[in-house]
Amino acid sequence: MRKKIARQSALVAASLFICLSVDFFIASAQVQHGRLMGRILDKSGNPISGATIYITCQSATQAAVSNAQGYYTFLNVPPETYKIKAYRRGFNDWLSNISVNANAITRIDVKLAAITNDAVIASVDDEKEEKEDKRNASVAFRKVIPIVRKKESIEVTASAPEKEKIAAELKSENEDDRAAQALINLTDENLNADAIEQITTLESPVSIVGGVESVYKHVKYPDLAVKAGVEGKVVAHIFVDKEGNILKVDFLKNINPILDAEVMRVLTEETRFQAAKLTNGQTIAGAIIVPFNFKIKK
Numbered sequence: 001m002r003k004k005i006a007r008q009s010a011l012v013a014a015s016l017f018i019c020l021s022v023d024f025f026i027a028s029a030q031v032q033h034g035r036l037m038g039r040i041l042d043k044s045g046n047p048i049s050g051a052t053i054y055i056t057c058q059s060a061t062q063a064a065v066s067n068a069q070g071y072y073t074f075l076n077v078p079p080e081t082y083k084i085k086a087y088r089r090g091f092n093d094w095l096s097n098i099s100v101n102a103n104a105i106t107r108i109d110v111k112l113a114a115i116t117n118d119a120v121i122a123s124v125d126d127e128k129e130e131k132e133d134k135r136n137a138s139v140a141f142r143k144v145i146p147i148v149r150k151k152e153s154i155e156v157t158a159s160a161p162e163k164e165k166i167a168a169e170l171k172s173e174n175e176d177d178r179a180a181q182a183l184i185n186l187t188d189e190n191l192n193a194d195a196i197e198q199i200t201t202l203e204s205p206v207s208i209v210g211g212v213e214s215v216y217k218h219v220k221y222p223d224l225a226v227k228a229g230v231e232g233k234v235v236a237h238i239f240v241d242k243e244g245n246i247l248k249v250d251f252l253k254n255i256n257p258i259l260d261a262e263v264m265r266v267l268t269e270e271t272r273f274q275a276a277k278l279t280n281g282q283t284i285a286g287a288i289i290v291p292f293n294f295k296i297k298k
Contacts, residue, residue, distance in 0.1 A: 032102035037073040039109045040066045040086055047071075048112060051088035052264045054257070055098075057081065061251040063264050074248065086110045087261075089269070203279045206240050206286035209272040215290065218270035222258045226296055230256045234263050234292040242283045244273045252289070263292050 040051040047070025054063045057080045064072040079102040087093040091112040100106050208215060225231070232255035239247040246267060254260050267290075276286030 032079070033076045034079055034100040034102050035073065035075050035105045036077050036098070036100055036108065037071070037105060038107050039070045040072065040088070041070055041109065041111050042091070043111055043113050045111075048088055048091070050268060051086055051091075051112070052261075052268060054085045054087075054260065054264065055082040056257060056260075057083070061254050061260065063249040063251070063260070065246045065248070065268055067245070084108070086112065088112065090115055202276060204274075204277045206238075206276050206288040207274045208288070208290075209274055212290060215266055215271050216292075218266050219292065220262065221294060221296070222262050225256060225258045225262075225294070228258075229296065230258065231294045231296050232256075232259075234259050234294065236263055236267065236290050236292070237287060238267065238273070238290060239285070239287045240273045240275055241285050242275050244275045244283075246273070247285075255294070259292075259294055 036055065038053075040048045040053070042048055047066070047068070049066055049068045049070060051066040051070075051072070052063055053066065053072045053074075055061070055074065055077070059080065060078055062074055062077070064074055066072045077100045079100055081097060081099045083095070084098050085093060085095050091114055094110050094112055096108075098106060098108060233253055234251065234255060235253040237250040237252050239249070241247050249264065249267065251260060273288070275283040277283050
């Protein structure tokens with residue numbers, strides 16, 4: 001009897017150990033993600049809409065497009081060090097390296113300088129060009145914010161004119177934060193936009209105005225890629241809001257940043273999307289996958 005009880009106790013203990021080990025393994029396997037967001041501005045502090053923000057590392061490549069207020073956001077970004085590039089036609093490109101932390105929002109605000117006629121005409125060597133880019137594009141604001149944070153109270157102790165100035169700055173900062181939070185909420189809603197297409201009341205999914213051929217006819221094979229012999233397939237997973245604007249692009253397959261940039265140019269400058277629609281006529285967010293096949297003609 002005692003041997004039987006001892007055997008049962010050993011089995012229970014072994015089962016408990018296995019369960020705890022499995023739970024620990026599952027918990028360890030779950031990767032905690034971070035978020036990246038910010039704002040794209042010109043040198044005067046005005047928002048730049050339609051700018052592309054491109055992040056890449058060995059394991060992931062994503063792109064986002066700034067909205068009318070200049071905000072962009074990435075959700076569910078694996079913790080990693082990324083190369084980041086912000087660009088818009090008519091402005092100097094900005095490049096840097098950033099680290100995204102788990103369970104935190106990394107905010108990067110960038111100021112881009114418009115390209116002048118002198119900059120276009122001037123012929124400079126690579127070193128001078130690199131220095132010029134650094135002068136003409138700068139990080140306006142950079143900080144890492146825990147995703148869960150407490151509201152802090154601020155006590156203003158200053159003279160009347162200074163109080164008014166500080167109050168105005170705080171109001172502006174609060175409005176800026178509210179707009180940023182609204183963008184986060186919007187993107188949160190559209191994070192699983194591709195799953196929305198499974199709704200039974202969906203009348204039509206996201207579509208391309210003019211069809212996919214209207215996209216392909218605007219693709220230009222980059223000269224650098226042709227000279228380097230770079231070819232292959234790029235597959236873009238495009239998330240579109242209820243207005244038909246691009247929220248973000250996940251590259252399910254990519255070959256080279258040069259080809260990625262051309263895909264983003266075509267999607268943001270040459271393509272219009274029709275939002276998904278329910279049977280009641282309401283438009284909702286959705287997603288569409290578009291493949292691009294780059295092949296050099298022999």
